[in-house]
Amino acid sequence: MANVLHLTNDTEACQSVFRVLTSASPAVYYAPMSHPAYEQLQDIAHRVAKTLPVPAFYGRHAKTIRFAGEHLAASELLSECRAYLDESKLECAHGLCHCEAVARDAGALVLIEAPGRSIGEDNAAGLFLAAELAGLLHDIKRKEKDHARLGSIEADRILKDLGLEKDYRKYIVDAIRNHEAFKGTTKADDEEGQLVSDALYDADKFRWGPENFTTTLWTIVNDCDMPPESLHRVFKEKMKGIEKIKDTFRTRTGSQFGPEIIDQGIAIGNAIYKEMCLMMEQGF
Numbered sequence: 001m002a003n004v005l006h007l008t009n010d011t012e013a014c015q016s017v018f019r020v021l022t023s024a025s026p027a028v029y030y031a032p033m034s035h036p037a038y039e040q041l042q043d044i045a046h047r048v049a050k051t052l053p054v055p056a057f058y059g060r061h062a063k064t065i066r067f068a069g070e071h072l073a074a075s076e077l078l079s080e081c082r083a084y085l086d087e088s089k090l091e092c093a094h095g096l097c098h099c100e101a102v103a104r105d106a107g108a109l110v111l112i113e114a115p116g117r118s119i120g121e122d123n124a125a126g127l128f129l130a131a132e133l134a135g136l137l138h139d140i141k142r143k144e145k146d147h148a149r150l151g152s153i154e155a156d157r158i159l160k161d162l163g164l165e166k167d168y169r170k171y172i173v174d175a176i177r178n179h180e181a182f183k184g185t186t187k188a189d190d191e192e193g194q195l196v197s198d199a200l201y202d203a204d205k206f207r208w209g210p211e212n213f214t215t216t217l218w219t220i221v222n223d224c225d226m227p228p229e230s231l232h233r234v235f236k237e238k239m240k241g242i243e244k245i246k247d248t249f250r251t252r253t254g255s256q257f258g259p260e261i262i263d264q265g266i267a268i269g270n271a272i273y274k275e276m277c278l279m280m281e282q283g284f
């Protein structure tokens, strides 16, 4: 595990990981669309996403991100944790692929940031695992009000069941409680806890880029059975909120690379909105 901190950057290894989340592959479709307009709009989102370059974060830190993804797929503890998401009917409104991507990027951010925060390799290895666990579980109560606080309580119960030691559970619980944008946060007791918390936040907010418009948005509108007219009404306001995310990244790496990811999402969102206005004129 400690060797992963010596991974050098690689410009191509992780591009496919990013592409799968923004492509029209069956893996990213959550359910059939509730309205034909949404199918057209999602197609536009995929078309625009394909024209955009892979964000620099996924190129610059490709090896680390790939390592995090491979660990996520192979770790026994993470797979036991995933079983709780699958089997206990706990709702993950953004879809499992959102949680997997957050887990992978949160783990990668811990590995990238640890040396700059004077955290040693052995210590970073445990925090890396904690960040991936936090990513998998962070939206476990997504459909409930106050989902961050309720999710942190549920995550603690699950991780206790899985026998995770108390210190790591606390890092994860605090990170999940602190993961919402524009809400008050509690400062972690130590640098290690702060790193897991900041990494989870940034990895979650990376999803407000292209993935939000190619995948997550459609999961949400289908899930709420939202009519296209209602989406049109709130779209511009929601886009303003996404723009503000750019100033909220909490790690150095997130602040460096996050705004580009968000800008790509906004470019796709603008294309969707333009088409939605035309559809609106014609009565959807």
Ligand SMILES: [Fe+2]
Pocket (backbone or CB within 6 Å): 138, 139, 142, 147, 179, 180
């Ligand atoms: Fe959340």
Ligand SMILES: [Fe+2]
Pocket (backbone or CB within 6 Å): 094, 098, 102, 138, 139, 204
């Ligand atoms: Fe999330």
